[in-house]
Amino acid sequence: MEGIMHFFQHTGFAGTTPGNLLMIFVGLLFIWLAIRFEYEPLLLLPIGFGILLGNIPLPWQPGLQIGVQEEGSVMNLLYMGVLKGIFPPLIFLGIGAMTDFSPLISNPKLILLGAAAQLGIFLTYIGAITLGFGNLDSAAIGIIGGADGPTAIFLSSRLAPHLIGAITIAAYIYMALIPVIQPPVMRLLTTEKERKIRMKPPRSVSRKEKVLFPVIGVLLTGFIAPASLPLLGMFFLGNLLRESMVTARLADTARNALIDVVSIILGVTIGASAQATTFLTRNSLQIFILGAGAFVISTAGGVLFAKMMNLVLPEGSKVNPLIGAAGVSAVPNSAQVAHREGLKADPTNHLIMHAMAPNVAGVIGSALAAGIMLGYLL
């Protein structure tokens, strides 16, 4: 009997807490959302699975080196890529190699919507301060409003590593819930007439313009916010690999194999780091509330800025304010939401190409905001 008890002490059941069970439920929920509704499956599924891995209690045995928080373990070594901010720039390289800036280059005024939608970042920063978070923690929480997972990981790994799990999971869960969060805000802030606005078809973009964009982009953003270079440098490099058309193999690796490998490791380790003891805190709950607010404010910021632009734009060049919501950098989810909302108002009005412009500008805007925060606060 003693032997059986000794064996039981070495199983995961022995140390299971209600917190572990709750987190396992959250992990299963993520997996279900990813498979059933295809909400950000590329990240929610590895994160959900990682939560399962991180919340199976491990027998305490010195030198076993299993857990993600245990120094020297395989999971811990992989997690270093998150803590040291290695994975986000690699993901940005892949995103850059996937991104087509043509809609943005053909209608450059839409860049401004990507900037305006970063309002949520800075207002949430202030909001977090009012809740008693420190300056650095507040900045890391604020970045959730950028709706950009890699940027959130990068900034929180620099400014608030102890909050990285909660911030990242909040960012990804709200990115997955964009089709639920954004439409009510968009409908509330726009009239039926505004939602029916048809935009001019984009002009053709030359190869020279496409090559110039990443070069000018990196020089401009790099000089303004050098701390954003790990993200934006890799982002524009990936785009140049794509648009130069002379490095097809490199661009192909960056947008497929590399980003896939990094996404798997990133998702699993982030999930595994969300353990009940560190995750189920009041702070996490506050971060989730602030994150939801950040998404709503960013969406509203983009839509309202589009409406303001329409006050000065001539007839025929007006912007459909729905695409302002795509200024948050959840690519391409928020652009798809804008497109779908546009179709509900007018089934023949296709906004997807127009919405992609603020959407990719939002990626630049949120990384730039992260760079500004990092440069100023550290």
Place this chain on the structure above:
Amino acid sequence: MGNHMTNSTPILPVDFSAITKEQMIFAVFGYVTVIGSLFLLFILFSLMPAMRRRKQKKLVRTQGLPESAAAVVPGEVSAAIALALSLYLEELHDQETAILTIKKAAKNYSPWNSKIYNVINFNQIKR
């Protein structure tokens, strides 16, 4: 940090006095900087079509082409041309050549596919 949920203080204890003047300035300045940076990008890329048109007009003048040649092609026209070209190139095989050629079926000789050679060797090894 790290307060557990069992703590009895309210979840959202909002305290506006916690905001310092410097933090407020940073938030405003940060947001304005993001907008300003992307505004510069907007200005630069707004100039591109004008530069492109000027270059095309110059080309038209030097080569003596009609004025209409300098017009910027709308994206939908480019897309239609690209689609037509793509369809044309994909459908080229609809007009097949009537000449049929029979490919040479015989394999080149190699010690690897030579039955006799292998058998001889096999016998030699056996001996």
